[in-house]
Amino acid sequence: MISVMVTFKKQTFLKKLSGHRSLRILKKHQKVILLISAAVIALSAGAYYKLSNPELVLPILPPPPSDALYKQADAPIDKRIDDLLSRMSLEEKIGQMALVDKRSFKQIEDVSKYGIGGVLSGAGARPKTNNPAEWRKMVTEFQEQAKQSRLGIPVLYGIDANHGHAGVLGATIFPHAIGLGASGDPKLVKAVARATADELRATNINWNYSPSLDAPKDIRWGRVYEAFSDNPSLNGTLGSAYVEGTQERVKDNYRVIGSTKHFMGIGSMVWGQSNHKEFKIDQGKIPADQTLLENEMLPPYKQVISEQQVGSVMIALSDWGDQRIIENKYLLTDKLKNELGLKGFIVSDWYGAYEYARMSKYDANIKTINAGLDMVMLPYEYKTFIYDVRKAVQENEISEERINDAVKRILYQKFSTGLFDNPISKTPVEVVGSEKHRELAREAVASSAVLLKNNNVLPLSKNTGKILIAGSGADNVGRQSGAWTVEWQGVDGNWLPGAQSILEGIKETVGNSGTEIEYSKDGTFNQSDAKAEVGLAIVSEKPYAEGWGDNELPQLDQADLETIDRLKKSSNKVVVVIFSGRPLIITQHLSGWDGLVAAWLPGSEGRGIADVLFGDKQFSAKLPITWPASIDQVPVKTNGQTNNNTDPLFKRGAGLSY
Numbered sequence: 184m185i186s187v188m189v190t191f192k193k194q195t196f197l198k199k200l201s202g203h204r205s206l207r208i209l210k211k212h213q214k215v216i217l218l219i220s221a222a223v224i225a226l227s228a229g230a231y232y233k234l235s236n237p238e239l240v241l242p243i244l245p246p247p248p249s250d251a252l253y254k255q256a257d258a259p260i261d262k263r264i265d266d267l268l269s270r271m272s273l274e275e276k277i278g279q280m281a282l283v284d285k286r287s288f289k290q291i292e293d294v295s296k297y298g299i300g301g302v303l304s305g306a307g308a309r310p311k312t313n314n315p316a317e318w319r320k321m322v323t324e325f326q327e328q329a330k331q332s333r334l335g336i337p338v339l340y341g342i343d344a345n346h347g348h349a350g351v352l353g354a355t356i357f358p359h360a361i362g363l364g365a366s367g368d369p370k371l372v373k374a375v376a377r378a379t380a381d382e383l384r385a386t387n388i389n390w391n392y393s394p395s396l397d398a399p400k401d402i403r404w405g406r407v408y409e410a411f412s413d414n415p416s417l418n419g420t421l422g423s424a425y426v427e428g429t430q431e432r433v434k435d436n437y438r439v440i441g442s443t444k445h446f447m448g449i450g451s452m453v454w455g456q457s458n459h460k461e462f463k464i465d466q467g468k469i470p471a472d473q474t475l476l477e478n479e480m481l482p483p484y485k486q487v488i489s490e491q492q493v494g495s496v497m498i499a500l501s502d503w504g505d506q507r508i509i510e511n512k513y514l515l516t517d518k519l520k521n522e523l524g525l526k527g528f529i530v531s532d533w534y535g536a537y538e539y540a541r542m543s544k545y546d547a548n549i550k551t552i553n554a555g556l557d558m559v560m561l562p563y564e565y566k567t568f569i570y571d572v573r574k575a576v577q578e579n580e581i582s583e584e585r586i587n588d589a590v591k592r593i594l595y596q597k598f599s600t601g602l603f604d605n606p607i608s609k610t611p612v613e614v615v616g617s618e619k620h621r622e623l624a625r626e627a628v629a630s631s632a633v634l635l636k637n638n639n640v641l642p643l644s645k646n647t648g649k650i651l652i653a654g655s656g657a658d659n660v661g662r663q664s665g666a667w668t669v670e671w672q673g674v675d676g677n678w679l680p681g682a683q684s685i686l687e688g689i690k691e692t693v694g695n696s697g698t699e700i701e702y703s704k705d706g707t708f709n710q711s712d713a714k715a716e717v718g719l720a721i722v723s724e725k726p727y728a729e730g731w732g733d734n735e736l737p738q739l740d741q742a743d744l745e746t747i748d749r750l751k752k753s754s755n756k757v758v759v760v761i762f763s764g765r766p767l768i769i770t771q772h773l774s775g776w777d778g779l780v781a782a783w784l785p786g787s788e789g790r791g792i793a794d795v796l797f798g799d800k801q802f803s804a805k806l807p808i809t810w811p812a813s814i815d816q817v818p819v820k821t822n823g824q825t826n827n828n829t830d831p832l833f834k835r836g837a838g839l840s841y
């Protein structure tokens with residue numbers, strides 16, 4: 184009854200309402216009203232956008248005279264810098280501090296319009312057609328734009344060539360740093376860095392975001408392979424050699440600059456404390472421990488700076504205690520610049536000034552630049568950056584002196600490397616993936632493979648009769664190369680031009696010796712055949728980069744373990760070769776293997792592994808990192824001891840030879 188009454192009342196009310204005059208008007212002009220409201224909404228959205236993205240209006244300034252001192256190649260560098268700085272507007276200075284991913288430019292002319300200081304190819308940022316000539320063309324266009332800016336200051340063009348110029352199809356892919364660390368050979372590391380710099384120069388790039396000086400204590404971290412070792416002192420020595428090779432002078436050409444990273448000590452991040460929702464340890468926290476800082480985190484930087492004056496240092500996305508490293512003036516200015524004497528500039532990591540900032544971008548600029556940050560890997564909005572930093576300077580929140588210091592440091596690199604006078608490289612594009620570099624890479628591969636177990640099975644004879652080969656890594660140059668190969672997370676498969684899988688390398692090594700090589704990826708061989716003398720299982724981790732590689736329990740895939748079991752049935756002896764970016768937990772399987780080689784992520788020259796397996800070269804590499812027996816032994820200590828003082832599976836420094 185009540186509900187009937189309510190319904191009735193509702194109906195009469197609606198009837199009355201629809202008969203109301205104003206509603207009738209509304210109905211009649213419905214379309215017009217809708218249009219007006221849409222316009223009002225659009226206008227206010229526009230006004231809001233304008234308020235939060237105010238237009239950057241640049242002062243119109245005359246070009247400098249053609250004989251300005253800073254343009255004279257034979258004038259002293261400090262005079263050139265002072266002259267140039269005195270001609271720069273505040274906006275131009277801030278433009279020099281901007282580092283922008285190439286994909287962020289809607290129009291490439293903005294490079295000259297805003298006087299952008301640095302451009303980068305973040306992972307995967309490449310020309311439409313990926314080949315060396317197209318890379319060169321793409322980078323040259325940015326450099327040409329910079330030349331056309333009012334002051335004609337060249338851009339630094341940066342990339343992560345952390346195992347060769349591996350974003351480029353056809354480049355030589357060297358072993359990842361963990362393999363170079365296993366070689367322990369500064370001469371080799373220097374040569375690899377120099378060859379990489381030459382391949383960069385062939386594509387007109389002048390800045391390598393390498394080497395990493397991180398000392399990973401926890402194999403669960405997805406960036407172990409980017410580091411030379413878990414030993415800060417070896418990292419200092421090899422880091423210095425790497426920077427020496429990178430920054431070496433080349434006649435009639437610019438010098439490439441390096442960037443040691445990730446300042447500082449992020450190999451000590453604590454599992455479970457990542458700031459990133461989907462990561463477990465990467466981009467996380469390191470303890471604010473003064474002893475650790477002095478004894479372990481700073482020394483490799485001290486060595487590289489005092490020996491090589493590295494061009495730039497990249498700051499980690501991590502926290503030291505409860506403060507972001509990037510906003511810590513004590514670490515950036517007091518320690519890195521003043522105490523360690525860095526003449527180069529400080530650059531942030533990807534979006535690093537803002538990531539996890541807990542404050543507005545405007546405030547984050549103030550905080551990080553005042554802490555000592557010189558070049559900001561934005562890597563997106565450069566106009567807002569210039570606008571905001573200009574405002575912060577005008578409001579005395581950043582001093583002009585701080586801006587001048589940052590810009591001077593950046594300009595110093597541009598002048599002292601010869602970039603200012605030779606912005607376009609004379610290195611021919613054919614240097615990318617050249618025979619000479621591939622030979623060097625092959626040598627590096629052989630020098631980085633660590634022999635960990637050998638029950639009289641290696642070296643293999645080239646007259647073995649029959650060798651069976653199996654495993655996920657045997658014929659897969661993508662797996663062999665790991666992350667930062669064409670794509671950020673690496674690639675799977677055999678489609679890297681010029682790269683040779685280990686299977687192909689072995690076939691070439693054996694040649695016509697009469698040894699039969701049989702391959703089956705999953706280890707299925709004809710059971711009725713007589714057992715082969717040797718089975719080689721080449722197993723691998725899938726490529727991964729950064730936090731996506733954080734892994735609670737790094738171990739072999741079930742599929743690879745089954746492959747090894749099958750292979751055992753067809754071979755008298757089994758040797759396991761592991762392609763991985765870190766030690767894996769293999770303790771329970773080891774006794775069933777006759778030989779074990781940790782080959783890390785060797786890159787494009789599979790033949791280098793064959794060289795040591797067949798004894799054409801001696802195994803000489805040593806474990807650069809503690810190989811835990813179980814996961815409760817991590818994080819390891821600085822001296823390589825396990826967390827609970829029990830014996831690891833293999834100690835740092837382990838490695839057999841023939």
Ligand code: BGC
Nearest residue numbers: 304305306343392444532533
């Ligand atoms: C990495 C850096 C790298 C930068 C630029 C970041 O994601 O942490 O190591 O240099 O990207 O590509």
